[in-house]
Amino acid sequence: MKRQHAIKPMANFAGAWRALFQSLSPAIREWAHSDGLVWLHLLKTVTAGLLALGSAMLLDLPQPRIAMTTVFVLMQPFSGMVLAKSFYRILGTAVGAVAALVLGALFVQQPELHMLGMIVWVSACIAAAVRYRHFRWYGFVLAGYTAALIGIPNVATPEGLFLAALTRAAEVGVGIVCSSAVSALIVPQRSGLALLQTLQVRYGNFTAFAADVLSRRVDRRAFERRFAQLVDEIVGFEATRIFAAFEDPAMRSRNHRLGRLNNEFMHACTRLHALHQLLKRSHGSDAAPIVRRIDPYLRELAALLSLQRDVSADGSHLATRLREFQATLPRRIRQTREQQGHASAEALADFDTASELLYRFVDEWTKYCDSYATLAQRKLSPRQETKNSYSSKTSSYAVAFTFIRSATVMGMAAWFWLATDWPSGGLGFIGAALACALTSIAPNAPKMAVQMALGAALGTLAGYVFTCYVYPNIDGFPLLCIVLSPVLALGAHLAACKRAAGLGVGFSVFFCLLAGPDNVVTFEPDLLVNNGIAVTASMLLTAIVLATVFPADMDWLIERIMNDLRAQAVLACRGQRPKLNQRFQSSTHDLASQLRALLARRSRRRRHALRWMLATLEVGHAVIDLRDEVAHAEYVQALHPRWSAAVDRVLDHLAQLFERPDARALERAVVSVRSAIWIAQDVLDAVRTGPDRRHDIQRILSCLHFIRTALLDNDAPFKQRYPTNVESATRAIFP
Incomplete structure (x- = not known):
């Protein structure tokens, strides 16, 4: 009886605990899918950073802080992001190390030529990163500023360049392995x-x-x-x-x-x-x-x-x-x-x-x-497994603009370093290269550069406190992890916020790079402050140049990208038909997305760009349908000898309208569509007894009529920009 009385309170306690857990479970689940994911990301980032630091120290690498810096550049909420960035970072680091060795061998103890070669290389890598976006962007960016990180500190000592490249690759490799392992093994977010x-x-x-x-x-x-x-x-x-x-x-x-x-x-x-x-x-x-x-x-x-x-x-x-x-x-x-x-x-x-x-x-x-x-489903039919490629498209003018902008910023930083012989001038050049690279595809590059500069300044202040007051008063790696965790978590949290991403990146990267602990810690606060000033000043210089000399929304650049967008309609008129629809759709959407990123929200220019995108999609897609239907109905040429010439004239005049939109080109396009509609109506009268052929001609007429309505739309961008009474040329389209 006593045993039964003892079990009963335990059962009541378990039931009460289960009821309490069930009552809290909705709130817990909601927290786990919102703020809980943020805390998980911070925990994994700090864990990976400290693991990389400890591993690099254990391997006796000269600069373990580089491994920790790599983690904060790599870590993302999803493991796939980390693995993709790691893959491209390995490639970029290898290529950048080779480039640093080649430049060092070509320009031994020739700082001016070495800096010129470095500027060209880094600018070319940043321009290629803009051309090949997504995570390929990261590989090109790494190839650029890794060469700067390796080559700039060894301009005067080329004999140590090869060893510097090897140790830098080893330190980066430790950071890659630690960030990938932690992301993929500790509560992975797929x-x-x-x-x-x-x-x-x-x-x-x-x-x-x-x-x-x-x-x-x-x-x-x-x-x-x-x-x-x-x-x-x-x-x-x-x-x-x-x-x-x-x-x-x-x-x-x-x-x-x-x-x-x-x-x-x-x-x-x-x-x-x-x-x-x-x-x-x-x-x-x-x-x-x-x-x-x-x-x-x-x-x-x-x-x-x-x-x-x-x-x-x-x-x-x-x-x-x-x-x-x-x-x-x-x-x-x-x-x-x-x-x-x-x-x-x-x-x-x-x-x-x-x-x-x-x-x-x-x-x-x-x-x-x-x-x-x-x-x-795991297995599909051969038709369902057909490959559909997405053709990304970047304006060549935007690529060239990025190259010139980056070369100008880094050239100014290099000139100041060589002219003043400032000991921290090399780090200033590296800061300018990092700012140009990391802001190359940012929607608001000057704002991000300013945030990175503020983050670098805060990282320098925090590094000064740690160098003067924290590192001398602690002993052992566990205590080092305890004091570093809050600072690293703060940087990771800021980097995860969309509005303060640049601040978090600048703080995390430059705190680790300037004041991260090494196996042999050097207490030189004056050098730390000097380096912090150089990095902050170079990033502010980058922000000023990006905002005043080379703003991304310059009228001529936007107009060139708009020309590339309209050129997709020309592609629809003149391109090769196999897989033309896929190339047209993906490249048009890609260019439109780039324009939306460059232009300010809720602006007239952004609405104008959107309407050009809609008009390009509308007319281009109808033209591709028309070409497909005309190719299917090859017999029409035998029924009307002027049919092929009329269709070619429609395609040619539509291409000219999107190449050089003006009132005359618009009127020519409307008249050519009108002529093609007349001929198609004559052919329709001749094939009314055959249902299949009648349906073919009706589909062709629908394509032509839709193109005509698009050209006459009062909301069309070419109609708003070049008003003309083209309706007078179309009064007799339908007898």
């Missing part, structure tokens, strides 16, 4: 899981957005803002897909699938935009009552998409419903069109084009749903 979660969120958000657009509940400004966000999501997805493949074999096996999924998402977005544009243009026109006849089908499709919001399926359910809707759509559209016997030819053309765009959007969205549903 970027693959984050990528799949991002796909799920994007799928649900776009389904809801498409339903709102089809229900005509989204105005023009709201649509443009949301579409711009979709562009950033498409480009950001490619970066995430690259580093997710580094950490997980399953993600590597799905890499082609994910690329195809992103490609199909781009197509679906473009189809939705085209349909929205046509519906917007028809609103308030004479054709509006006829185009409104398609609204029941739009509402039906919107209802199907709205149902998917509450279905936690993989997309196969919606794909099945969409295929059923698509199978009955042509017959129902024909029945609706037959009831509009007294409508004008232009109104019927609007109706036919809207119907064709609706059918194509359903087709693209069905393909996207099918691909989304196959993410959980």
Whole structure:
């Protein structure tokens, strides 16, 4: 009996504890998925930094602080990011070490020529980093400033250059191994899981957005803002897909699938935009009552998409419903069109084009749903495993601009060092190189450079305190870890904040680089302060030059990138047809994302760039469809001898419009499209008895009519910039 009485209080206590835990579990789970992840990242970063420091000391490397600095440059919340950066850092460090050796051998005890060669090399690496973005950017940046870190301190002592390169590579290697091990083994945060979660969120958000657009509940400004966000999501997805493949074999096996999924998402977005544009243009026109006849089908499709919001399926359910809707759509559209016997030819053309765009959007969205549903499958059909490449595009003017800007900043720092013979001038040059490299793709480079300068100043102050008052009063590695942990955690926390990322990077990197402990600690506070002043001054110099002499949003540079963006429409008109759609879509989205990063938010220039992107996507995609349909209907040339010449004239005049947009080019393009429409209508009358050929010509007419409406749109950027009464040239398009 006593034993039973003893067990009963224990059971009551266990039950009360379980109830308390269950009542707290929602709050704990919420904390674990928000602030808990931040604390986990700080813990892993500090652990990896101290592990690298201790390992480098144990290996008796001359500068263990370099290993600790490497950790703070490398650590990211997801293990895939760390592994990707580690891979490219190894390559960049190796190439940078070789470059330092070559420059040191070519310009022995010739500081002027050595500095000139170093400036050219580092600037070229930074320019290449801008050209090859994502984590390849990091490899090029490392190849640049690693050469500076190795070569600059050994300008006057070339005999120690080879040993310096080897020890620097060893110290960096220790930091890479420690950061990768800690990130992958201690509560790893898989970027693959984050990528799949991002796909799920994007799928649900776009389904809801498409339903709102089809229900005509989204105005023009709201649509443009949301579409711009979709562009950033498409480009950001490619970066995430690259580093997710580094950490997980399953993600590597799905890499082609994910690329195809992103490609199909781009197509679906473009189809939705085209349909929205046509519906917007028809609103308030004479054709509006006829185009409104398609609204029941739009509402039906919107209802199907709205149902998917509450279905936690993989997309196969919606794909099945969409295929059923698509199978009955042509017959129902024909029945609706037959009831509009007294409508004008232009109104019927609007109706036919809207119907064709609706059918194509359903087709693209069905393909996207099918691909989304196959993410959980291991084996796919050969068609589903087809490779879809994403073609990144960077303006050559932006690359050249980055080279000139970086060379100017580092040239000024090198000139000051050589002219004054300042002992810390070499570190000032290294600081300028680091600032140019790390801000090369920042949305606001001057702001980030100023933050890095402030971080370097704070790191110098903290290093002074540690050098004078902390290091002399502690003994042993455990106590060293205890006193370093709060400072390292503060730097990691600041670096993880978006608004203070530059401050955190500057503080963490330069505290470790200037005042990090070595195996043999030298107590030279004056040298520390001098080096800190050099680094801070060089970064402030970089910020001033970036803000005044070479601002990233210079009018001529933005205009050159805009020309590259418009050139994608020229590519659609003149490029080789195999995989043209993929190259056009990805490069256009890539350039548009770069423009959005350079231009200030909610500015007129940013809205203008967005509208050029929308016009380029709209016309370019329609031109590619037209070329595909014309290639499929080769028999049209035999039915009308002027057909091929008319199509070539349309493509040539559209290319000229986007190369040099002006009123005359716009009028020529409208007239050529009008002529092609006339010929296509004559051919349609000749093939009415053949259903297949009739459908081919109707699809061609829909493409031509859509291009015409895009050219005549009052909101089009070339129409707003070069107003002209081109409508007078199109009054007789429809007899």
